[in-house]
Amino acid sequence: MADGTMSSKFMKSAFVGWTFTAGVYYPPDFDASKLMPVKALKPRGPQMMNIRMMFPFTMVCDSCKEYNYTGTKFTAKVEQIKGESFLGLKVYRFYGRCRHCWSEFTFKTDPKNSDYTMESGGKRTYEAWKDADAMESQLKQEKEKEAAQDHMKALEQKAVDVQSEMQRIEDLDAIRTLNKRLGNRDQSIQGALDYLFLQDTQKSQEEDEMSQAELEELKGFKAEKEQTEQKKQEEAESNKETSPGVVPGAAILSAVQERANAAAKAKQPKFTVKVKRKAEDEGEGSNKKLCTEDNASTTAPTDCGGGLLGAYESDSS
Structure with missing residues (x-):
């Protein structure tokens, strides 16, 4: 202890005696109302958000000339650009790093064209669909300009627009009828099943409503058939009783055998x-x-x- 070192025994006893309030000192002039709130301690100015996103376009890095393809995931920092907006939509800037050389690049949103704009650190590759959309918008603007200047062209364009609108209305009606038919499919199936069930019930009712004479005739036919079957059974039983030891068909076989033997004897040659x-x-050799x-x-x-x-x-x- 004299040399300024603390023994393990002293440290153990000191640790046991400490509490959570150890080292907390409140002076006599402490005033809690003068403490700063936590919100005021946050940094002011543009705040950056860390998000995980994918490349919205294919980019060529200016430093390493490598490609960062569409859909490649990377971590970016996002900030809102003050003073830039389109129809009330905010514009955001994204900060990212190349996957190959780790150099920084930036791009921002373009709400006017529903796209992104490259700012620094790289270049976008050629995209045919982008040029096609730009050309389509340019042609549309030129047509509107010509229609505003020439009344005849405006009338022709109006007629074309009306025709296309009528075609769209017809297509929409066809789709509606098709959807209606598909929607009523279950009802039509149920109706068909009900109709078949009704026909079956009607047939059963007609059969039940047969005349009394037909029923009696049917009963008589059944009784007659039963009598004939009973007579046949009785005849068969009587035949069995008269010749119990003779096997049925033995006499016929013996008669056929006898006739065959007689025919064979008649055919033998004489x-x-x-x-x-x-x-x-002996005496007369010449005679x-x-x-x-x-x-x-x-x-x-x-x-x-x-x-x-x-x-x-x-x-x-």
Whole structure:
């Protein structure tokens, strides 16, 4: 403590003893009415606003010759230009810096032409639409000047204006009718649905209002149909009871098989075979006897007298 240094123990105890009012001293002659308000302490003069905006046009920087394209975001400071206005609209100046070399540039608003005007630090690139708008406004001024000087041209221009106005009115009527038709679309759909529902109800009422005779005729037709179906079922059940073991259709199949066998037998051919043999007699070598025997019942050869092999005939069917 003698050398002017404070120990950690002293600093700790001092910190614990301090309060929020430590160091605040009010002298005996303190007067609160003499204090300055906070608003009076604010800086006077032109006040700058910091905003984040985009380039409204493409600009070429004068320092680095680089392009800052339309839509590029940058931070700008804005101030109101005193003494400049158009039809009560205020004019503002924007301060910004190039994205490449960080040099400053300024531009301001142009409410007369709904555009911006470059002041310093850069140049705007060529914009064709701007020249087209300027030329259109110039031609319009020239036409107005000629119409003011020449009455015939003024009359012709008036006729053209009336014709164009009539065309615009017709186009507007067409758009209105189209919008009206589209607006009434839901109503027309609902009306069509109601009409269809009404037709259905009318048809149902006509069907309900059928004559009593037609209803009785319909009932009789239904009863007759039910009787015929019931008779058919009874006949089928009776047939099943008479021949319970016979499978339906078996008799027909057996009859067809028998008829097919009979037809096959009838188609088989009938033929006769005759065999003739020559034999020499033991005693008479020159005499030859021919024995022919017809036998339809046997197929074995028979001996004809002296060792002759007779002929046989077979009939097969």
